[in-house]
Every structure is written in structure tokens, then in C-alpha cells.
Amino acid sequence: MAPTHLHLHLLLLSLLLPLTPAFLLPLSKHPSSLHYLATSYFTPFPRPLHLVLDLGAPSASIRCSPPGIARRLPCRSLPCLSARVNKDDGPKGEDDRNVFCCDEGSACWVRGVGELVEGDAVFGSSKDLRVPGFLYGCASNALLSGLGSGIQGALGLGRRSRVSLPFQVAESFGTSARFSLCLSSSSGVLLLGGRGRSSSPTYMSILKSLTYTPLITASSGDSPHEYRINLSSININGIPLSSNSASPPYLAKLSTTSPYTTMPTPLYKAFSATFLDAMTSAGMNLVKAVRPFALCFEPSREAQADPTPAIDMVLQSTMVKWTIQGKSLMVRADDRVICLGIIDGGVGFGQEDEVVIGGYQLEDVFMEFDFGRSMLGFSPSLASMGTSCEELAWDLSPKDLS
Numbered sequence: 001m002a003p004t005h006l007h008l009h010l011l012l013l014s015l016l017l018p019l020t021p022a023f024l025l026p027l028s029k030h031p032s033s034l035h036y037l038a039t040s041y042f043t044p045f046p047r048p049l050h051l052v053l054d055l056g057a058p059s060a061s062i063r064c065s066p067p068g069i070a071r072r073l074p075c076r077s078l079p080c081l082s083a084r085v086n087k088d089d090g091p092k093g094e095d096d097r098n099v100f101c102c103d104e105g106s107a108c109w110v111r112g113v114g115e116l117v118e119g120d121a122v123f124g125s126s127k128d129l130r131v132p133g134f135l136y137g138c139a140s141n142a143l144l145s146g147l148g149s150g151i152q153g154a155l156g157l158g159r160r161s162r163v164s165l166p167f168q169v170a171e172s173f174g175t176s177a178r179f180s181l182c183l184s185s186s187s188g189v190l191l192l193g194g195r196g197r198s199s200s201p202t203y204m205s206i207l208k209s210l211t212y213t214p215l216i217t218a219s220s221g222d223s224p225h226e227y228r229i230n231l232s233s234i235n236i237n238g239i240p241l242s243s244n245s246a247s248p249p250y251l252a253k254l255s256t257t258s259p260y261t262t263m264p265t266p267l268y269k270a271f272s273a274t275f276l277d278a279m280t281s282a283g284m285n286l287v288k289a290v291r292p293f294a295l296c297f298e299p300s301r302e303a304q305a306d307p308t309p310a311i312d313m314v315l316q317s318t319m320v321k322w323t324i325q326g327k328s329l330m331v332r333a334d335d336r337v338i339c340l341g342i343i344d345g346g347v348g349f350g351q352e353d354e355v356v357i358g359g360y361q362l363e364d365v366f367m368e369f370d371f372g373r374s375m376l377g378f379s380p381s382l383a384s385m386g387t388s389c390e391e392l393a394w395d396l397s398p399k400d401l402s
């Protein structure tokens with residue numbers, strides 16, 4: 001058939017717009033635990049489940065009681081065997097870390113989660129994404145005891161897992177191996193699959209603003225499911241941080257379950273000393289700390305209009321940086337007092353050279369996790385572009401995307 005005007009028109013459109021479908025899950029923030037929640041429906045559970053978004057977790061895990069309520073998988077079944085980490089993907093010796101197939105009763109287990117089971121799942125409060133035969137973990141109450149009230153489990157977006165939500169969506173619908181997150185203190189979105197067909201000007205300009213940095217492969221001992229990037233330096237007002245005990249490059253792990261960015265103690269000490277100097281010389285007085293923060297300030301009469309320094313996390317080159325400033329850096333405690341929203345990890349906190357970028361600092365940044373290509377795309381602060389994740393959540397409609 002010869003191309004008609006309509007065909008030509010469609011062809012042009014397909015060149016202009018990203019066409020792979022995307023699925024949209026609205027998110028909310030739990031007021032006391034500060035976790036980000038998504039709503040879903042899993043068979044055989046009759047009621048909607050509110051699940052905590054967990055970037056680094058290998059699978060969804062639901063409080064299952066009584067045990068055995070869901071459809072169990074024999075350990076030699078195809079779904080159970082295929083849930084293992086791809087041996088070619090991860091670092092050596094990682095194959096059994098994700099799914100430990102077969103306990104003594106020949107059930108299929110996800111290590112650290114519980115029994116792997118199968119059920120139909122529907123995601124989003126308006127039920128836009130239906131995944132038949134979804135694999136998830138039945139977790140014990142003890143494992144989920146740290147979750148806030150009214151929360152029934154976690155939704156893992158883990159990077160190397162074949163039972164994470166993004167991987168299962170990509171498998172079921174043949175969409176790209178990627179997902180995007182835009183978090184805020186009110187509403188936010190998780191986009192799964194492609195970029196969708198939406199022509200929302202806000203969305204298009206956000207997509208154009210993305211900068212990319214490689215995701216780092218875990219070294220042995222680290223979970224292969226976490227999303228980590230290299231930081232070649234951390235700059236305060238353009239000056240690289242120096243510390244005797246930790247030297248660049250640092251690692252940064254992105255975490256949706258840590259409410260605030262957290263640094264190992266030696267790095268935090270160096271960081272907070274430099275930060276305090278910058279604040280006091282801009283006319284801010286140190287006042288009594290408001291937990292969990294250590295550094296809180298009140299403006300003096302001589303305070304500058306915009307006293308907080310910019311923090312640059314410099315990535316693979318000096319041209320590529322993730323800047324944290326203003327509202328993303330400081331948390332308002334009351335009318336006059338603002339606190340540094342970066343905290344000290346203290347004793348027993350992770351690795352010496354690893355910063356955990358927490359939820360508060362991830363808010364109002366659009367992030368595209370391309371786990372297929374091992375790249376992270378991130379936008380500048382959406383506030384600097386005159387928009388927000390809340391506005392994006394309003395602007396995107398599931399129909400436009402799929």
C-alpha cells in the first residue's frame with residue numbers, strides 16, 4: 001500500500017515523539033514514616049495494599065497471613081528458576097544472592113524476603129496497570145515491622161532482579177528496561193516502561209533537561225540491586241570538600257527509604273564544618289538543633305537574602321553535576337529556623353566513602369533509571385525550571401502515556 005498523508009503524518013509523529021508506552025503509578029508520601037507509597041491490588045488480597053517504594057529491594061514483599069494464602073511455586077518451576085539473578089549480569093558469585101531456590105519443604109524463596117508466590121497484580125489507584133502472574137514475596141510480620149501504620153509491604157525496584165516491578169513490567173509488555181521517578185512531599189509519579197506518548201509541555205521539557213551518568217556495578221559484598229553512582233567530588237560553593245579519612249571518588253547510593261541524605265561520620269564532620277562556615281559568614285546564627293538534624297540556623301539582621309551555599313555532587317566530569325540547594329538542602333523547622341537536611345550516619349553506617357542520597361533531596365528531581373543500559377538520567381531541580389513533581393503528576397494522564 002502506498003503511503004498516504006495519514007501514514008506520513010503518523011510517521012512524522014513517531015519520529016518526534018517517544019512512542020513506547022509507559023504506565024503511570026501515582027505516589028503519595030506517608031506523613032510520619034516519610035516513605036513514598038503506591039497503591040496496588042494483589043490476588044488473593046481483597047483490599048488495596050499500600051506499599052513503600054524501595055529502590056534497592058529485589059521484589060515486592062507483602063505481609064502474608066495466614067502463610068500459604070497466596071499461590072505457591074514449587075522450587076523447580078520455571079518462574080522460580082527464572083527469578084534468579086542473571087549470572088552474566090552481576091559481579092561474580094552473585095547468582096544466589098537474589099533468590100535462594102528451594103528450602104527443605106521445596107518452596108521457592110527470596111532471600112531476606114520470604115517465600116516467592118504468584119498472583120495477579122493491579123497497580124495504581126485508578127487500576128491502570130494489570131500484570132497477570134506477578135511474582136512477589138510473602139514476608140513475615142517481623143521483617144515488615146519497621147513500616148508505618150497502614151502499610152502492608154514494600155515495592156522493590158531493584159536493579160539486577162528479575163522479580164522487581166520494573167523488570168516484570170518490561171517482560172510482560174515488551175517495554176524498555178527503565179523506569180522514572182518524580183517524588184514530592186505531596187504527590188509524585190512512578191513511570192514504568194517507555195517514555196509514553198504524552199505531549200505535555202512540562203513532561204517534554206523535563207525529558208529534554210536530563211543529564212546522564214553511569215550506574216556503578218556493585219563490588220562484591222554490596223547488594224547488586226541498589227542504584228549507585230560515582231562522585232568525583234562534593235563541592236560547597238564551588239570548593240571541593242577535603243577530609244583526612246575519606247578521599248574522592250565517593251559513591252552515592254540513591255535511597256527512597258532514607259528520608260534524608262546521610263553521610264559517614266568523617267565525611268559529615270568535614271562537610272558540616274565547611275557548611276557552618278559558609279552559613280555564619282552569610283549572616284546566619286547557629287541555634288539549638290531540632291532532631292534529627294544537627295545544624296539549625298536563624299537569620300541575623302545582617303543575613304543575606306539567600307544565605308545557603310550550593311552543594312554540587314560532581315559526577316564523571318566537572319561539567320556534570322547534581323546540584324542541591326535552597327529548599328532541597330534546608331528543612332524548615334518553624335517560621336525563622338531552617339536546618340541542614342543532611343545528617344550524620346553515625347556508628348555502624350554503611351561504607352566509609354558512601355553517601356546515601358535520601359528522599360528529601362530526591363524530591364522535585366525527575367530521575368530516569370535505565371537499568372537496561374546502566375544509566376541514570378536526572379533533571380535539574382524542577383523548582384529551577386518553574387515546575388514540580390506535583391505539577392507533573394497533575395499533567396500526565398495514564399491514557400496519554402499508553
Ligand SMILES: *[C@@H]1O[C@H](CO)[C@@H](O)[C@H](O)[C@H]1NC(C)=O
Pocket residue numbers: 214215216230249316
Ligand atoms: C567509578 O569510580 C571507580 C574508582 O575511581 C572507577 O574504577 C570506575 O571505573 C568508575 N565507574 C564508572 C562507571 O565511571
